[in-house]
Structures are given as structure tokens and as C-alpha cells.
Amino acid sequence: MVKVTLQNLSKTFGGKTVIRDLTLEINEQEFFCILGYPGAGKTTLLRLIAGLEKQDKGDVYLDNKLVNNVHASHRDVAMIFQNLALYPNRTVFENMAFPLKVRKMPRTELRNRVQEVAKSLSIEHLLDRAIANLSGGEKQRVAIGRALVRRPQVFLMDEPLSNLDALLRLEMRVELKRLQRELGQTFIYATPDQLEAMSMGDRMATLSEGQLQQVDVPEVLYNKPKNQFVAGLLGSPAMNFMEGSCRQSDGRTLLDVGSFQIDITRFHKALERATGPELILGIRPEHIKVTRQRGPNSTCEVVVYVVEPLGGEMILHLGVDGGLIKAFAPPGFEAKYGDHVSVEFDPNRIYLFDKKTEEAIL
Amino acid sequence: MNRRTRGILVSLMRYVAVIFSALVAIFPIYWMFSTSIKLPNEWVATPSVWFPSRPVLINYQFIFSQAYEYTIGRRPEEATAFYSFAWSSMKPVFDSLILSTFGTLIALFAGTLSAYVLSRYGQKGAPPPVFPLMYRMFPPVAIIVPVVIMYAVLKLIDTYLGIIILYATLTVPLVLWLMKSFFDEIPREIDEAAILDGCSLFGAFYKGVLPLAKAGLAVTGLFIFILDWSDFMGVLLLGGRNVVTIPLKLAEYTSGHGELYGPMAAMGMVAVIPPLILGILIQKYLVRGFTFGAIKG
Known part of the structure; x- marks a missing residue:
């Protein structure tokens, strides 16, 4: 139940900078997700x-106490590793009891504590089993249990669900979230999966090449991405990007994307922030309306390339200017390869990014 | 030929092959055993005596008595009366046991610790260091001369301590290489999990990793024990009077009194026992150990 503060943290491995001048504050009782592609530095940060690693520069505070020189065994932090790192030669009970045994807890108290945690994770019946005879989900619970029995100050989780099958992952996602609420503990959760981060995190950070891109609640990251990287990271399918350049015509400002133009006059103020006329237009697939006939508000005509039916909805891959954009088709919409359809971009949901700096200008 | 008869034939041939190779493997041991219970005139008789005409124990009685002259020509009854058991005759067995046990334990202790450090704190992906194996690249005779000189100065010649040190130093590099490959296969996260669970660095090794390397430790221990147990050169040049091991005693049976094949075989049978017991004790680890890590193949 503590606050974690990182100040100007830097770490290099053999000349390669993995964490670059990172400052971050994680509140108590918060479920904090760190989202980034593999190699972004998530694991190193945890x-x-x-x-387990020593930073080259910067400070780590736990509960406002500087812990730079506190050894990992005394930081009172629990970590769930990607490969779980259970002790394969011990039973479930022995695995969960291990941290308490190291702390020399009396036997009866230890037994009660393990029983209690096992019960809350519904793995009581597995306590005498060998680790090798457990399923992936059961192992996962044991790993969480081993972290829980200690009642640590902070939980760190490094892609803990990545080895589970899709269905189980959904289940565990909900369970972890419930657990965190019940415990009221600080969870720091690293994942490359934006759905996991968005659905679980109270707040989340996006990390790229060791640098924080944006830290906020998931809705803000989704609706107001700070730059093109964050915009492209969140959402499934990802945001569509098209390059274009600004042009003045009859006192209006148009963004010329090639086969069509968009009126961006009303963003006049924001456009002053751009470093040049070259912009990138961003639009999420869910904000594109696909119609068979061209209407008065249609943005342009496109050709259907790929149809991905997902049951309840359908993703269309549409050819525009030699590139492809993705859009959700309305229910009951029928399309096949080669069809000509019209699309309408929701004018209130478009994003503009500076091409040079990749920063959002809206 | 139908399918069934062919199947029977194939499995028959397979059995024949297995039995044949088993015989080839067992035959030397059988020969040693049968020689150990043969009368002197049957040891090297032509044609060979495959089965002792009259099994006797005098060879065993000889090696465990104080007798220095083998009573060739005496009738077995007389011989039995001639030899009486003497504790002093057990000295080679005890010496071998003491030297091999302590040599192995020290090598395991030092080698395992350094292997762990090299595995965990060495440069990632670096090949294991070659220099500890340098000893092994010379013929033993080449390094034994400087060792003899050093030992003479240190007054370690013909002492238990001296030979235990020799065994330990010669085998530490092997322990290091073998154990490093076992440790390398245990994920680092095990250590780290143990550290986060509250263990010290040594605790992470002792409570987290070492139990997982038990099989490797057992196999390495057996391997080193057998190496020490069968050493001849070291004890020949550095021991002799005060320290006499089984291989050295065996050599005695070739000199002076002629070739005493019977007592040699009897001593050989005795020498087989400790490694055999050790092997049986750690049997459950053997298969796992041999199919894992460096001894594989």
C-alpha cells in the first residue's frame, strides 16, 4: 500500500540505453499498467x-523512502515473472510457504496464512500437488499466491498472463483486477497487450525505447493521445494514418491527402503549433462510417480489399491512395473483394499529428 | 513369410543383439570374479579355465592377511590355516576411501560454488573459462614433477593432506565445468524469485538453485569419486609408505612374488564395491543426470 516514485531513472546495458531519464509517480492502491512493445524497457523498469538491477542514474522511492541502496531482499516487493519462476522441486504448499519460511514465521501461523491465501485463490485442493502436475492457470495462481502470502508493499507483474491461452487470459484478467481491489495494494503490471492495459489499469503509461510517452487514465490515452506512437499503440484495430499537406483555399484550410481533402479550418488555432504544412491525419476504424452509396457527407470512395468478419461486426480493409485503411462495417453490411464503397470520417473524431515531431496538434 | 513371423524374427534378433552386448560388457567382470576364486594353477592356464574347477577364497584371504609370500603349491586347506585376517591389511581400502571421499567433497564444494558464480555473475553468453582445465591438457606425468618438488618443500609428500589437496585441485576444474552447465539450465528467475522472497544471495543459491541441481551434483560427485578412486600416478609418486591406496597395492602384486593374478582379481572385486554402493544410492538421479547437461552423449 505504498506510493512508488521514480526520479530521473536511467539504465544502460553495454552501451545500449534501456531506460532514459524516466520520472514517474505511481499512487498507492493503484493498478498501474505499463504498456510497450517487447524491448521497450518494461521488464527493466520493473x-x-x-x-534486481541497479540504475545508473536517478532514484527509486518506495513509500517516500529512498531505496537506492536497499537490497532486493529487503525492499519488500513481490514480483511475478513472465515464466513464473516457481520452484519445480517443491509442492504448491512449499512454494507458497517459502517466503514465510525464509522469514522464520512460526509453523502454525505459516500454515494458516498459506491456507487462507490458497482459499482466496481457490487452489486449496492443490496444496499437496507437485508443480509439474499443474495446468498453466493453476501455476499462475500459485505464483500469485506465493507473492500474496508475504503481504508485500508492492506487486510487480511482468507479462504474467502471456503464457496462458486466450480464454484463460480473459478470466485471469478479471480475477487480478478483483484481487487488487480486495487487497487494496499497489500493482504495477507490464504488458505488451493494449487490451489488458486498458481494461485493467487505473492509470497506464506507454513506454517506447525506455522513454515514457504518456501517463494517464486509459480513456485519456485513447481519446487524447499525445503523439502518433500512443495513438497507434491503443485501439484494435489500430488507428489509421494518412499523410497530407495543408493548403489554403478561399480563406479555408484544407488538408490534402491525395484523393480527397478535409476541411480543417476550425482547427486554425491548433494548427499554429505545427512545425510545417506536412501533417498526418489519424482516424480510428470505429469512427469511419462505411456506406454503399455516396452521401452528401462522404469523405471519399474506396475499394474493398479484405473482409474480416468477426461475428458481431466486420472489419473492412479499404484501399485509399495506394495505402490501406481499416474500418468497421455496420451490422448487416455486405461487401466483397473489389466492391466500391464510400466512407465518411467523423469530423469530430479526427486526429492531426505533426509529421516531423509526431506530436499531436489537436 | 507373413507379417507375424517377420515381427517375431525381428524381435528375436533384437534380443540376441542385446544379450550379446550385455555379455561383452559383463565378461571382464565375470573374468575378474572367476579369477578371484581360482586356484593359482588356473589363473593363466592354457587352454583357459572358464569355470574354476574348485572355487576357493584363498585369494581374498591372502589380500586381507599379513602374508607377504603367496603359498603357491600349498594345498588350499593348509593355505587357509596359514592366512589369518589382519586389520593392517585393510589399510589400502581405508586409505582409498579417505582420500577419495575428502578429495571429492572438497572439489565439489569449491567447484560448485565457483560454477554458480560463473554461471550467474559471469559475462552473459561467455564461454566457460578454459584455463582451469589447463592441468588436464598435460599428461599427468608432466605436471607431477613440479608438484613433487613443491610437496617436498612443503613437507606434504606421503601425507593424507597432500594427496587430498592434489585430488581436489585436479578435479575442481571438472566439477566447475560440469556444474556450470547444470546451473546454466536453471533459469535466473529462480534466484531472483528467491531473493525477492527474502533470501540473501547465498540463500538464493543454497535454497533456490542448489536443490534443483541435485541430480547434477550427484552425478558429478560419482564421476569425481571414480576418478580419485582409480588414481595411480598421483599416489605412486606422492605416497607409498604412509599412504597406500588400492591401485598402489594392486601394483605390488606384480612385483617380487611374480604375477599374483588371483589376489589382484580379489582386490579388484573389493575395489568395485564403494563406487557401486555410491551408484546405487544415487541411482534415482543417475538417469536424469546423465541425460542433462554436459555428461550427455
């Missing part, structure tokens, strides 16, 4: 908090 290991720095845990004390």
Missing part, C-alpha cells in the same frame, strides 16, 4: 523497482 527490475529497477524490485532492486
Whole structure:
């Protein structure tokens, strides 16, 4: 139940900078997700908090106490590793009891504590089993249990669900969230899966090449991405991007994308922030309306390339200017390869990014 | 030929092959055993005596008595009366046991610790260091001369301590290489999980990783024990009077009194026992150990 503060943290491995001048504050009792592609530095960040790596520069505070020189075994931080790192030679009970045994807890108290945690994770019946005989989900619970029995100050989780099958992952996602609420503990959760981060995190951070891109609640990251990277990271399918350049005509400002133009006069103020006339237009698939006939508000005509039916909805891959954009088709919409359809971009949901800096200008 | 008869034939041939190779493997041991219970005139008789005409124990009685002259020509009854058991005759067995046990334990202790450090704190992906194996690249005779000189100065010649040190130093590099490959296969996260669970660095090794390397430790221990147990050169040059091991005693049976094949075989049978017991004790680890890590193949 503590606050985690990172200040100007830097870490290099053999000349390669993995964490670059990172400052971050994680509140108590918060479910905080760190989202980033593999290699973005998520694991290193967690290991720095845990004390398994030593930072080159910067400070780590747990509960407002500087812990730079506190050894990992004394930081009172629990970590669930991607490969779980259960002790394969011990039973479930022994695995869960291990951290307490190291702390020399009396036997009866230890037994009660393990029983209690096992019950809350509904793995009581597995306590005498060997680790090798457990399923993936059961192992996952044991790993969480081993972290829980200690009642640590902070939980760190490094892609803990990545080895589970899709269905189980959904289930565990809900369960972890419930667990965190019940415990009221600080959870820091690293994942490359934006759905996991968005659905679980109270707040989340996006990390790219060791640098924080944006830290906020998931809705803000989704609706107001700070730059093109964050915009492209969140959402499934990802946001569509098209390059274009600004042009003045009859006192109006138009963004010329090639086969069509969009009136962006009303963003006049924001456009002053752009470093040049070259912009990138962003629009999410769910904000594109696909119609068979061209209407008065249609943005342009496109050709259907790929149809991906997902049951309840359908994703269309549409050819525009030599590139492809993705859009959700309305229910009951029928389309096949080669069809000509019209699309309408929701004018209130378009994003503009500076091509040079990739920063959002809206 | 139908399918069934062919199947029977194939499995028959398979059995024949297996039995044949088993015989080839067992035959030397059988020969040693049968020689150990043969009378002197049957040891090297032509044509060979495949089965002792009259099994006797005098060879065993000889090696465990104080007798120095083998009573060739005496009738077995007389011989039995001639030899009486003497504790001093057990000295080679005890010496071998003491030297091999302590040599192995020290090598395991030092080698395992350094292997762990090299596996965990060495440069990632770096090949294991070659220099500890340098000893092994010379013929033993080449390094034994400087060792003899050093030992002479240190007054370690013909002492238990001296030979235990020799065994330990010669085998530490092997322990290091073998154990490093076992440790390398245990994920680092096990150590890290143990550290986060509250263990010290040594605790992570001792409570987290070492139990997982038990099989490797057992196999390495057996391997080193057998190496020490069968050493001849070291004890020949550095021991002799005060320290006499089984291989050295065996050599005695070739000199002076002629070739005493019977007592040699009897001593050989005795020498088989400790490694055999050790092998049986760690049997459950053997298969796992041999199919894992460096001893594989």
C-alpha cells in the first residue's frame, strides 16, 4: 500500500540505453499498467523497482523512502515473472510457504496464512500437488499466491498472463483486477497487450525505447493521445494514418491527402503549433462510417480489399491512395473483394499529428 | 513369410543383439570374479579355465592377511590355516576411501560454488573459462614433477593432506565445468524469485538453485569419486609408505612374488564395491543426470 516514485531513472546495458531519464509517480492502491512493445524497457523498469538491477542514474522511492541502496531482499516487493519462476522441486504448499519460511514465521501461523491465501485463490485442493502436475492457470495462481502470502508493499507483474491461452487470459484478467481491489495494494503490471492495459489499469503509461510517452487514465490515452506512437499503440484495430499537406483555399484550410481533402479550418488555432504544412491525419476504424452509396457527407470512395468478419461486426480493409485503411462495417453490411464503397470520417473524431515531431496538434 | 513371423524374427534378433552386448560388457567382470576364486594353477592356464574347477577364497584371504609370500603349491586347506585376517591389511581400502571421499567433497564444494558464480555473475553468453582445465591438457606425468618438488618443500609428500589437496585441485576444474552447465539450465528467475522472497544471495543459491541441481551434483560427485578412486600416478609418486591406496597395492602384486593374478582379481572385486554402493544410492538421479547437461552423449 505504498506510493512508488521514480526520479530521473536511467539504465544502460553495454552501451545500449534501456531506460532514459524516466520520472514517474505511481499512487498507492493503484493498478498501474505499463504498456510497450517487447524491448521497450518494461521488464527493466520493473527490475529497477524490485532492486534486481541497479540504475545508473536517478532514484527509486518506495513509500517516500529512498531505496537506492536497499537490497532486493529487503525492499519488500513481490514480483511475478513472465515464466513464473516457481520452484519445480517443491509442492504448491512449499512454494507458497517459502517466503514465510525464509522469514522464520512460526509453523502454525505459516500454515494458516498459506491456507487462507490458497482459499482466496481457490487452489486449496492443490496444496499437496507437485508443480509439474499443474495446468498453466493453476501455476499462475500459485505464483500469485506465493507473492500474496508475504503481504508485500508492492506487486510487480511482468507479462504474467502471456503464457496462458486466450480464454484463460480473459478470466485471469478479471480475477487480478478483483484481487487488487480486495487487497487494496499497489500493482504495477507490464504488458505488451493494449487490451489488458486498458481494461485493467487505473492509470497506464506507454513506454517506447525506455522513454515514457504518456501517463494517464486509459480513456485519456485513447481519446487524447499525445503523439502518433500512443495513438497507434491503443485501439484494435489500430488507428489509421494518412499523410497530407495543408493548403489554403478561399480563406479555408484544407488538408490534402491525395484523393480527397478535409476541411480543417476550425482547427486554425491548433494548427499554429505545427512545425510545417506536412501533417498526418489519424482516424480510428470505429469512427469511419462505411456506406454503399455516396452521401452528401462522404469523405471519399474506396475499394474493398479484405473482409474480416468477426461475428458481431466486420472489419473492412479499404484501399485509399495506394495505402490501406481499416474500418468497421455496420451490422448487416455486405461487401466483397473489389466492391466500391464510400466512407465518411467523423469530423469530430479526427486526429492531426505533426509529421516531423509526431506530436499531436489537436 | 507373413507379417507375424517377420515381427517375431525381428524381435528375436533384437534380443540376441542385446544379450550379446550385455555379455561383452559383463565378461571382464565375470573374468575378474572367476579369477578371484581360482586356484593359482588356473589363473593363466592354457587352454583357459572358464569355470574354476574348485572355487576357493584363498585369494581374498591372502589380500586381507599379513602374508607377504603367496603359498603357491600349498594345498588350499593348509593355505587357509596359514592366512589369518589382519586389520593392517585393510589399510589400502581405508586409505582409498579417505582420500577419495575428502578429495571429492572438497572439489565439489569449491567447484560448485565457483560454477554458480560463473554461471550467474559471469559475462552473459561467455564461454566457460578454459584455463582451469589447463592441468588436464598435460599428461599427468608432466605436471607431477613440479608438484613433487613443491610437496617436498612443503613437507606434504606421503601425507593424507597432500594427496587430498592434489585430488581436489585436479578435479575442481571438472566439477566447475560440469556444474556450470547444470546451473546454466536453471533459469535466473529462480534466484531472483528467491531473493525477492527474502533470501540473501547465498540463500538464493543454497535454497533456490542448489536443490534443483541435485541430480547434477550427484552425478558429478560419482564421476569425481571414480576418478580419485582409480588414481595411480598421483599416489605412486606422492605416497607409498604412509599412504597406500588400492591401485598402489594392486601394483605390488606384480612385483617380487611374480604375477599374483588371483589376489589382484580379489582386490579388484573389493575395489568395485564403494563406487557401486555410491551408484546405487544415487541411482534415482543417475538417469536424469546423465541425460542433462554436459555428461550427455
